[in-house]
Amino acid sequence: MIIPLHPRLAAAELKELEEIAGEFGVRIQPIHGNERSIYAILGDETSQDLINRIEGLPYIERVDRIQSPYKLMSRESKLSHHRVMVGKKSLPGDFCVIAGHCTIDPNNKQLFLETAMAVKEAGADMLRGGVWKPRTSPHSFQGDARSLDILLEARAQTGLPVNTEVMDFDQLKLCVEAKVDSLQIGARSALNYRLLQQVGEMTKDTQTKVLLKRSMHMGPVSEFILAAEYIVAQGNPNVMLCPRGTVPTIEGFRNSPDESITLLLKERTWAPVVVDPSHSVGKAVYVPFACLAAAAYGADGIVVETHCQPKRGMGDDPKQAITPDVLAQLIRDTRQIHASAARYAPKAAAT
Ligand code: PEP
Ligand code: MN
Secondary structure: OEEEOOOOOOHHHHHHHHHHHHHOOOEEEEEEOOOOEEEEEEOOOOOHHHHHHHHOOOOEEEEOOOOOOOOOOEOOOOOOOOOEEEOOEEEOOOOEEEEEOOOOOOOOHHHHHHHHHHHHHHOOOEEEOOOEOOOOOOOOOOEOOHHHHHHHHHHHHHOOOEEEEOOOHHHHHHHHHOOOOEEEEOOOOOOOHHHHHHHHHHOOOOOOEEEEEOOOOOOOHHHHHHHHHHHHHOOOOOEEEEOOOEOOOOOOOOOEOOHHHHHHHHHHEOOOEEEOHHHHHOOOOOHHHHHHHHHHOOOOEEEEEEOOOHHHOOOOHHHHOEOHHHHHHHHHHHHHHHHHHHOOOOHHHOO
8 A cells, every 4th residue: 555745646756656567567446534535556566666765755655565575474475385394293283392401512422312302301392502602702712513423423322303403504504404403593694694505405395394583683573584585485384483572671581582573473474482481580580470471471482591500501501401300390281371371362363
């Protein structure tokens, strides 16, 4: 819907608008009210170039799109009934829990294997473990490819599928070769559109999951959904959207908790939402509350940093990893809350 700056377009302005519409194969239908007129776009209005051309006209205030800019991620897309499997859980619908270390210590395999067994016993559906780490400082530990072998050994011992972050094409290739079950795109890489495409291309027509974090620099939720569209457009619809806190504005929390956007994501897309409470609030004692909140907002799962001995952990683990005991209790509690929240799911978001 095109809203002009003034009550009505002059004849020459309407003509110019119609010419632009014609270039994109759509038509303009004026709707005249008593006070002012608005102008409908008839046809496919998903082209961003079309919208930019119209919004660039000096006599246009704005264009309100009715069709969503994401063709594949929208609830109207042919993928709207797609389900993503995490272990035995089918999302959306079931509630899944992904748990494990922020960072795998390449020199302490036993510690990760101990955590892996403990999160399995607690009832987790997938094991997480950081092999390569995006660190703010180049002097911090950057991860180690040897940790990939440890992650694979943990998979073999527990039978749990595994998730790890990839930041570039080489890491992606290694993980695809190793048949890593779920590739994480971290908050810092979520705006790396070429990497998103490469992930989609390399995992096209496979069961590989992609856990896409929301960048702390993303604004409107449509920006997040369009990032997922990059992956799905290459042929892999097994995407999970992961809010993980946005730029910190609340002193005391590591990032600004954003689990509430689960409601908006579910209204606009079919993709499951798996919230990361750990990076959102950033402190182990706060994490359980953020997990419960995520379930209450209707999330399809949580990804929680968990460590059998957080004090001996690396990266984020000493400050924000919960223990397997806490995880076990949380799995019971979040499942209950998830079931309660489902009763309030709006029609469009019902699963
Ligand atoms: C992580 O999961 O350990 C991580 C680095 O996450 P994020 O990209 O959300 O900061
Ligand atoms: Mn971390």
